[in-house]
Amino acid sequence: MHELLPNFIEAPATVPARHAAELAAGLLSRPARVAPKHLYDPLGCRLFEAITALPEYTATRTEAAILAVHGAEIVRALGTGMTLVDLGAGNCAKAASLFSLLQPARYVAVDIAADFIRDALQALQLRHPALPMTGVALDFSQALALPEALGGGQRLMFYPGSSIGNFEPAHARRFLRQAREQCQGGALLIGVDLVKPLAQLLPAYDDALGVTAAFNRNLLLNVNRQLGSDFDPADWAHLACFDPAASRIEMHLRALRAVRVRWDGQQRDFAPGDTIHTENSYKYRIEQFDALLHEAGWSDTRCWTDSEQGFAVFGAKA
Template sequence: MTAEPLEIYLEQQDLERGLREDVRAGLTAAAKWLPPKWFYDSRGSELFEEITRLPEYYPTRAERVVLAEHADDIAAVTGAKTLIELGSGSSEKTRLLLDAFTRQGGLGTFVPLDVSVSALAGSTAQIAADYPGLRVRGIVGDFTRQLDRLPTGGRRLVAFLGGTIGNLLPAERAEFLAAMRAALEAGDWLLLGTDLVKDPAVIVPAYDDAAGVTAEFNRNVLHVINRELGADFDPDAFTHVARWDPSHEWIEMRLRATRPMRVRVLDLTVEFAEGEELRTEVSAKFRPEGIAAELGAAGFVASEFWTDPQGLFGVTLARAC
């Protein structure tokens, strides 16, 4: 079976407008910031794939261990007819779930949602070829804005993996989970991947690897802004910073100006003092009781919670109630 034509709810002009709005808001704030989603042009996506293979970067490997161990349990418990994946990318880990559902029988439709048309076109074609009995419906959209576009009917399982929910600030997480619950019916399921609180000596190197790949990934956001908005950032004038914040239990990635500089972007002139930092990512780490509480506040009940043998990463299966 071939993949169905992509359903596009996020056009290029939407992405361009969103980038302009985020750059204007973030670079005029008292403490400058940019959201991490703008790392991911084609080069940024390649760099992130490289990061996931680095020895320091444990989340991808640990989550894969959990999914490999419990994919059959997930298929059996949920009995899902439709599997939806948010921020799907290559859908590589999701194949563990698709294999389990294939063994179980009953899954009819796979719906990956991603902002990238090219990535989604490639992954949906490959999934359709590898799972010939499966209907594959790719949706081009932003998971923070297009949850109302998810297909309805049948028993659904939404997979939100990779710890991506940690990139949302607490108020944003609450808003996202409430919107997720509103998009589902009682009895539908959510599979949520979360990186767990642990020794910062394990966490920090995952965001500051010895080879400097994460540093290049971090600076890529400046290359994106230069290319898309005609800015004149000098990416080499910023150093990569990864810092653990124990009060919030999250890690922050920042770019630190190595000299005073003046950057022109849009109709702005943005001043950076030497040593001034631009926050580019927050990655929250979670405790099991906190995950359950946040899900409960949004109208979910945590049914199962699994970790890898080292307790690095958690996967929660929750039911909409």
């Protein structure tokens, strides 16, 4: 059997200068903000892997169980043999667990963390030497446009783990529309975290071991590398809260003392208690997200959940 090597494509949108300009604008805004994509440097990716193993964070395990229980139904609804496009692939483990089920003709792993996805894909190719694989380093947080070099063919767009919740609803609708345009008449398989009691929601973002706090504060070190700033994580505390009106968890970093942050001739003063908004995670009702899919142009939608309806996996056709 001929052994393949994964290809890699790095999109221009991942260039450092663009990220630095975006970071500076966010830090100078009021209130300050940093996009959640900056949580995922190599250490951030590994910290997030640790978060998914915590007892408080059930989404990953629940999603895996849904896919295992309803795998045959999912295949009947969506089909097999397409190019599997794994959006926000991370360590590629979620998609890899579906290879035998979905029988992809090709696997495309898309992630903003170029070095992390390169290492993960090289290891995965060794375990699946006959499956063509391509890694794409791409920041799709603003717009999803896959490189033309990927070629044609029907695509199954796979976006697991409830990352769609990081987008504002209007942005989520636009993203879902772009995903449909990019799937070449294929299908979508997407994970969505559902509305649940606050006693279940908050601990998932503020765990007892402080892993999520470390994940959030590590963002500051990533900002320092990209922007040349002088954040000290010891000056900041992790804060997670729920906005019931927006139906979203918010993550912030809260200044513990007066802080002046400098970078490239600019600076920002933070008073004690000032925050930097680092992430939103919207929680949907089943009928609400189904409507969002139809608004984005998807059809033949299906939904599979766990017995407590705390998480949902949606399938749809383009």
